[in-house]
Amino acid sequence: VGVLGEHYPGYFAVGDTDELRRRLLQAEGDTGFLERLERDVTLLAPQFSREREKRRFVELLGLLASEHRLH
Numbered sequence: 001v002g003v004l005g006e007h008y009p010g011y012f013a014v015g016d017t018d019e020l021r022r023r024l025l026q027a028e029g030d031t032g033f034l035e036r037l038e039r040d041v042t043l044l045a046p047q048f049s050r051e052r053e054k055r056r057f058v059e060l061l062g063l064l065a066s067e068h069r070l071h
Helices: 017-029 031-048 050-070
Strands: none
Touching: 017 031, 031 050
């Protein structure tokens, strides 16, 4: 839920294979549903680019280093 958000339409409960089956059949037979899934992940994709992840990691390391110097 953290990455995709609470309203991502492809969710199903862990271990709920019946719901998983329904979601897969829905994705196979309902082009609107599949398009919503694709749109949602496409909108989120820029948040997880290699460049952004690398920059955020460097920022985190800098924060940790500055915290360490303070103690």
